[in-house]
Amino acid sequence: MIEVEVPLKLTLFGEHAVVYGEPAIAMAINEKMKIKIVPYHKMVLKSNSLSIKGIKVDLEEMKLESEETSRVLSYALSTINFFEKEYGTRKNALIEIESPVDPSVGLGTSAAVIVGIVGGYSRYLGYELTREEIAKISHKIELTVQGLGSRMDTYTTSLGGLIYFPKGGGYEKIRGEIRITAGYIRRIATTAEILKRVKSLKEKNPDLFNDLISSIGKTVNKAKIAIEKEDEEEIGELMYVNHGLLMSLGVTLPPIDNLVSTAKILGLKGCKISGGGGGGSTVCLEDERARILLSTIGAKIVDARISQEGVTIKEINQ
Ligand SMILES: Nc1ncnc2c1ncn2[C@@H]1O[C@H](COP(=O)(O)OP(=O)(O)OP(=O)(O)O)[C@@H](O)[C@H]1O
Ligand SMILES: C[C@@](O)(CCO)CC(=O)[O-]
Numbered sequence: 001m002i003e004v005e006v007p008l009k010l011t012l013f014g015e016h017a018v019v020y021g022e023p024a025i026a027m028a029i030n031e032k033m034k035i036k037i038v039p040y041h042k043m044v045l046k047s048n049s050l051s052i053k054g055i056k057v058d059l060e061e062m063k064l065e066s067e068e069t070s071r072v073l074s075y076a077l078s079t080i081n082f083f084e085k086e087y088g089t090r091k092n093a094l095i096e097i098e099s100p101v102d103p104s105v106g107l108g109t110s111a112a113v114i115v116g117i118v119g120g121y122s123r124y125l126g127y128e129l130t131r132e133e134i135a136k137i138s139h140k141i142e143l144t145v146q147g148l149g150s151r152m153d154t155y156t157t158s159l160g161g162l163i164y165f166p167k168g169g170g171y172e173k174i175r176g177e178i179r180i181t182a183g184y185i186r187r188i189a190t191t192a193e194i195l196k197r198v199k200s201l202k203e204k205n206p207d208l209f210n211d212l213i214s215s216i217g218k219t220v221n222k223a224k225i226a227i228e229k230e231d232e233e234e235i236g237e238l239m240y241v242n243h244g245l246l247m248s249l250g251v252t253l254p255p256i257d258n259l260v261s262t263a264k265i266l267g268l269k270g271c272k273i274s275g276g277g278g279g280g281s282t283v284c285l286e287d288e289r290a291r292i293l294l295s296t297i298g299a300k301i302v303d304a305r306i307s308q309e310g311v312t313i314k315e316i317n318q
């Protein structure tokens with residue numbers, strides 16, 4: 001049996017802008033997706049947190065036929081098919097995914113599913129991939145499924161830690177500690193859908209769009225310096241600025257906008273939406289009042305302690 005653990009992630013700065021080559025900062029957290037892979041007589045996927053809205057069932061074979069099924073399973077299916085296409089191998093298995101959070105809430109579950117299956121299924125096939133190799137393959141798969149996207153989520157969940165993604169590519173681990181309070185609410189759309197909306201804004205108003213994302217890029221670079229100097233005042237101020245710029249991109253949601261502006265009035269150091277947006281996750285610099293504010297919008301608090309460890313893969317002889 002292969003057992004995989006993948007940390008989820010928080011985007012601290014630069015979401016969406018990073019898709020267009022700007023920098024970003026993300027952090028792997030203590031919320032871990034667990035994936036188990038065991039030999040089986042056919043290829044079966046089991047996942048505790050997925051649900052499907054609307055079903056179409058072949059009653060003879062009791063087989064789900066709805067398009068919704070393939071959409072919801074698209075990341076997992078594409079990852080399994082990747083190995084058949086690239087490595088010419090397919091070995092039947094029962095793949096069981098256990099997620100600590102709901103899907104599509106801004107915590108990188110799409111990246112974690114891909115990273116977990118790439119790491120676990122490649123080991124099941126007898127390959128020993130490094131975390132960098134897992135990240136590279138996973139980014140390629142997520143990009144294929146979504147059509148748009150950056151290396152940020154797949155690299156953060158593969159490598160772990162607090163990571164700066166510079167303009168133009170690569171990554172750099174950041175020293176320094178940042179203590180966060182974070183929670184999530186349900187989202188109105190998936191990241192893939194929100195990315196498409198942002199792209200249409202770029203096509204409609206390229207000059208304005210470029211000004212917005214380059215301002216986010218400047219915010220990220222200032223935040224990197226502030227994190228390294230452990231200057232919480234500056235980090236927090238930049239979180240509010242980044243949230244305002246994401247509001248202008250149209251990716252926030254009124255309950256989170258209200259929370260962020262209330263946080264600012266109450267004197268919390270910093271808060272912003274995190275991840276794809278449209279609801280989902282909110283991050284604040286650690287503060288008991290942030291937990292209270294998050295609970296007022298019905299958010300589920302997550303364990304936002306940093307996970308220095310990235311994806312871990314264990315082979316267990318049964
Ligand atoms: N436990 C799971 N099992 C299988 N697939 C999952 C699971 N969790 C998430 N997914 C896949 O990931 C998709 C959600 O990806 P999406 O990018 O919208 O959210 P996210 O990655 O959590 O947020 P963000 O990209 O903003 O960080 C789901 O629709 C599903 O296809
Ligand atoms: C919105 C985005 O920047 C972060 C999603 O968690 C998309 C990406 O970087 O692939």
Ligand SMILES: [Mg+2]
Binds near residue numbers: 108109110111153191
């Ligand atoms: Mg995602």
